[in-house]
Structure formats: structure tokens, C-alpha cells
Amino acid sequence: MQFEFLLEQVVNGLVLGGYYLLIALGLSLIFSVGGIVNLAHGAFYALGAYVSVELTRRLGFGASVAISPFAVALLGILFERFILRRFYSADPILSLLVTFGLAMVAEQAIRMIWGAAPVSTEIPQSFRGSVIVGDFLFSRYRLLILAVVAAILLGIWLLLQKTSFGRVVRAGIQRPDMVAALGIRLQPYMTGIVMLGVGMAALGGAFFAPITTVHPAMGAEIMTIAFVVVVIGGLGSFWGVVISALLVGVVRGIAIHFEPAAGEASIYILMFLVLLVRPRGLLGERIEKFE
Amino acid sequence: MIRYPRRTLLRAGAAFVGASAFGFPAIVKAQAERIRIGHLTPLTGFLGVIGSYAQLGVKLAAEEINASGGILGKRIDLLSEDSINPATAATKAQRMLEQDGAVVLLGEISSASSLTIMQVAERNKKVFFSTGARSDALRGKNCNKYAFHCDIPNTVMVNAVGTALSQQGMVKGKKFFTLTADYIFGHDLLKAAKAFFGTHEANLIGDELIATDATDFSPYLLKVRQAKPDVVCCNLAGNQVTNLVKQYAEFGLPYPLVGFNLNTGDAWAAGAGNLGGTWPTVWYHTLNNPTSQAFVAAFSKKYGKPPENHAWIDYVTLKLLAEAINTTKSTESNELIAYFEKQAQFDIGKARKAYFRSWDHQLVQEAYPFTVKPKDQMKDQWDMLVLGDAVPGAGDPLETIYPTKEQNPCEMKA
Structure with a gap:
């Protein structure tokens, strides 16, 4: 029985890891292509949540989850065009500072628009409750999230591996100079990657709005875990981030099973151990431009 | 060496003299006519949401008190800041008392931060009203004579x-x-x-x-x-x-x-x-009581939403502090402590009046x-x-x- 309980935590951790993935994958992609650690990534997650709360009130849950990521992705175009683009070849400390500042501005802007008090929304009745498969209990709602994440993951993998867009992006990660020499401008591709990244973060916010506190600082909260996932997986590695997100979810679940009070600390211990053995993260690649 | 024209130096000198004669005394006088009160509450972190209500409540109380003539004829100068965590709360409390000249402190929701502020208040021999912390230990084994506890304990x-x-x-x-x-x-x-x-x-x-x-x-x-x-x-x-x-x-x-x-x-x-x-x-905005309803109306008018219980407790705490200072005609800690320890009764917007219990400084009230x-x-x-x-x-x-x-x-x- 004890083993089944543990297994249930492992499976639940995988589901949770899928959610972390939505935030961390975009962060990793933006870093890979643009060389920018986007400290404002959490702000797009928070915006996704707030926009979805507003849209849920007017159009219902389904429409809000569909529209909110696109609305935020459009904001991502402005973000890339007017802010990030100036810092691709600048000292990395400048992009860190500007995205950090932007995160603070975004948090205060949310506070001014929606107030400091949280806003609330609910899961639709049809996704409430749990399903029991074998001995395992799953929240219906999280299964929905997991299915969407799996579909998105497949879509992004196909986009990067099977399309000309993906080929340019992958080449741009490794040798942007060669891509430029071939007469290809990387900037439109970067716009696409930023839209994709912040859109995924906004989808994460929209999905988590009904089951977490939607408040102005929620973006800062999620950034910690997103960074841990990206660092463990290895900056720039698609599968590294996927494996890391699932691993973080599972390790947290196992820690809570045995020692509940250590649940949140366990993921930082995991990061510490991984970096001791592999300073580039689990599947971190050697990227020439960052060496 | 930089040389300034004599005329410029004279002008600057005259400006300083003029300011000394007219401006500075005015500033000194203005400061003397204010009573500075320090307010700390978490505005960030897991208690930040309810802390922001506490800040709105205490600001409203200060405005109302100032609008009706202040305390002892002096305006309240409220310093309200994010306490952040226990260590920062203690540092800010020390700064407010030592450098900013706060005569009394109030606020806080986190029991851990409240404990560190209590220790700072005791060292500085200044009164601290812990408005939102609920741990029994604060008014139990960690109690001290400078700390008063306004929220209901665990x-x-x-x-x-x-x-x-x-x-x-x-x-x-x-x-x-x-x-x-x-x-x-x-x-x-x-x-x-x-x-x-x-x-x-x-x-x-x-x-x-x-x-x-x-x-x-x-x-x-x-x-x-x-x-x-x-x-x-x-x-x-x-x-x-x-x-x-x-x-x-x-x-x-x-x-x-x-x-x-x-x-x-x-x-x-x-x-x-x-x-x-x-x-x-401890309180809800639908409580049918004239004091409560007057507060709810003023808060809702100013902020466009009803007050939360931390807005209420920080509001009534500043009000009862003002009442105490006006009655004792003093901001001295010992005078205030002696007044509260007499178990003076306060209307806090509930059916029964509340009082600070003399031996543990707990505000005894209905829940x-x-x-x-x-x-x-x-x-x-x-x-x-x-x-x-x-x-x-x-x-x-x-x-x-x-x-x-x-x-x-x-x-x-x-």
C-alpha cells in the first residue's frame, strides 16, 4: 500500500511537471535564440491569468483559455520589437536589468489596473472533481492541462524539427553568424519565438488562474520554479527542459510523501546536486556564442 | 581650486541666512506639530494581499484623525512600509524609532515578523500594537510590556x-x-x-x-x-x-x-x-453596528470596495491609540501602558466594547x-x-x- 501511495505521488508529480513545462520551455527558447534571460517572463504568465479572468467573466472559460495566450503573444511582438531587440548583442547584464525592471513595471501596472487584492475565477463544473484510474486519483482539470501541454509539446517539437522555421531557429541558436552570412535575417524568427514563449507562459497563467491565487506578484512567484527547471534541464536544451520539469514535479512529490516540510526545499537540493555533477544542466548543450 | 564670483557667494550666503531666519524655523515648527507613527505590514509575499488592506485601513484612520484636528492638536505623520520578512521588519522598526522619530509602532500580520518587532520595541522602550498576528506565543511566553495584541489569538x-x-x-x-x-x-x-x-x-x-x-x-x-x-x-x-x-x-x-x-x-x-x-x-463588513457601518461606508467610499478584517483592525487600532494619547495627553510609553493596563474600554465596532487585558495585553473582544x-x-x-x-x-x-x-x-x- 505504501508503494502505491508513493507511485501515486510520482504520477501526480509528472502531471505537475507538465504545468511547469509551459512556463519554463518559453524561457529556455528565448534564451537559446536571443541569448536573453527574460526576467519578465513571469509577468506574461500573470497577464495571461488576469486576461483569462476577465475573459471568463465575459465569454466563459473555454474562450478565455483560447484567446488569452494569443492576446498576450501579440503583446510579445511589441516586447520583442521595442525592447528585447535592442539587447541581443549587448552586454547580458543590460538585458537582465531591463527585463527585471520590466517585470516590476508590469507588476505595478497590474496592481494599478486590477488592484492589489486578488481576483478570482472558477473551474467549469464539467472539469471539477477527480477520476480514479486503478488506484490513482487524478484531478480532471489537471488531466485537461496535461493533454494540452502534451499537444503543445508535440507541436513545438514538430515546428522546430520538421519546418523551415525550425531549421533556421536551430541554426540560429548554434551559429547566428552563418545564418546571417546566408542572407537570412534572424529577427522575424526571434519575434516568432518570443510570441511562442510568452504565449505559453500566458496559457500557463490562464490554466492556473482557477486553482491558484491570482494576484499581482504571481509572476515573480512562478519565475523561481521556472528558473530551477531551466537550470536543471540545461539552458538551450528542449528535451533537457522537458525532462527537468517532470523530474522537479516528481522529486517534489516524493519529498512530500516522505518529509512534507521538505517539499519546497527538495527542488533546490535537486538543482544543487545536478549542478555539482553537470554544471551545464542535464542536457545543456555547448553553445558557441555563450562560451 | 574652483573660484566663485563674490556676488554669487554673497547671494548664496544671503539665501542661507534668509532661509535660517524664515524657512527653517517654519520647518522645525511643522515637525514639532506632527506625531510620527510607524506602520509595518507585509505588502509582498504570501501575506501581502491582506497586508495591503491593513495599509488602506490605517491610512483612512490617519486621514480621519487629522481631518478632525489630529492628536493633541498635532497632525499624525504616518510612515507605512512593507515589512517583507522578520529580519527586515526588525531593521525597519529600529530605523523608524531611532532615525525617523516614530513615537509608537503598529501593524504586522506575520507572527514571525511581529515577534522581531516586539523585541525591537522592547529594546527601545516604545509601544508596539501587533494588529494582525495571531500566534498564542506572542501574548504568552514571548510577551513583553511594550507589546499589545489586537487580533484574536489562535x-x-x-x-x-x-x-x-x-x-x-x-x-x-x-x-x-x-x-x-x-x-x-x-x-x-x-x-x-x-x-x-x-x-x-x-x-x-x-x-x-x-x-x-x-x-x-x-x-x-x-x-x-x-x-x-x-x-x-x-x-x-x-x-x-x-x-x-x-x-x-x-x-x-x-x-x-x-x-x-x-x-x-x-x-x-x-x-x-x-x-x-x-x-x-474576527470581524466582517456586514456586522450590524453603527461604528462598523460608519467605517465600512467611509472605506467603501474612498477605495471603492468594502474593507477586509485587517483594514478594520489597523483602522480601529490607530483610532484607539489616538483616544489613549488624547486622554493621557502624552505619547510617553509608560503613560500609555499604564492607561491601557487600567483596561480602558474601546468601541471597536462590535456589540460589546473591548479592552486590553492588563496581564498579557490581549485585546479582549468577541469573535x-x-x-x-x-x-x-x-x-x-x-x-x-x-x-x-x-x-x-x-x-x-x-x-x-x-x-x-x-x-x-x-x-x-x-
């Missing part, structure tokens, strides 16, 4: 809800599973809950300590399901409560969820369709259990709670729900 919250649950047949012989915030407040609340379970023949079959930065509760909910309790009890704080309530509704576990701690801000954040069960509160209104009966998004009868009942002394001298190990040093 034991009272447990007694308020426990009594209501007992009447519903949900305590005796029942298996409880508790989820507890992993810091001084939670540990303290669990201790009070265990004492209640012990005296009311309930069984505690499981307890999970949960870090204050946890936002996902799914692993804990799985452990609840594995334990199969009769009742799940929430001993969490701030955003933790909101997250748990939302995720409990998400999983749809069949065990009733109740709690020994809840702030109305957490309930509003959880949303109407997610919250159920029986919980305690309320509440249940949640069905969604279709709510007038607006804030009209969520149905208050039960005030505890203790009208015929019982107020102190019956508070720890006795024997139960509360408070020894004030002279």
Missing part, C-alpha cells in the same frame, strides 16, 4: 470554530487531518488545535507542515485521500488558504474542509464557488464563526459569509474564550 479562533463544529456533531469521535503553515503561527495554531481535539475527544490522524511559499497542494491532497479522515482542517495562512480552498474544490474530495484560520481577503480570493465549511473570523452563503444568495462578490452568533454568548464574560492565566505563560518584566 486559541480563540480554535474555540470559536470548534464550538460551532461541536454543535454540528463534527468533533467528538471524528478523525481530523490538518494542513499547517510551517512557521511560528502555524505551529502555534496546531498546538491549540491539538489541545481542543484532546479535550473534545477528536482524533488527529495526520498533519502536514506546508512551506509558506507552496502554491501547489496536490501532493498533500493525495495524502489526505490516503488517510481517509472525517474532517480536513486548514491551519494555513494568507495565500496558502486561498490556494488550498481552490485546489480542494478542484479535486472534489468528499471530506468536509473546515479551518481554524481565515481572513476574509482569503475567502474573497478563493471565489464564491470554491469555499464551503465553517471558519472563524465569530461563519459559514459560506450559497452563490445565488450573494448580493455581490464580497457578500460571501454568513456570520454565526458572536462568541462568547451575550451572557458569558468575554474572557471565557481566551486562555486563562494558568494556560498562558506570560510574565511581564517590569
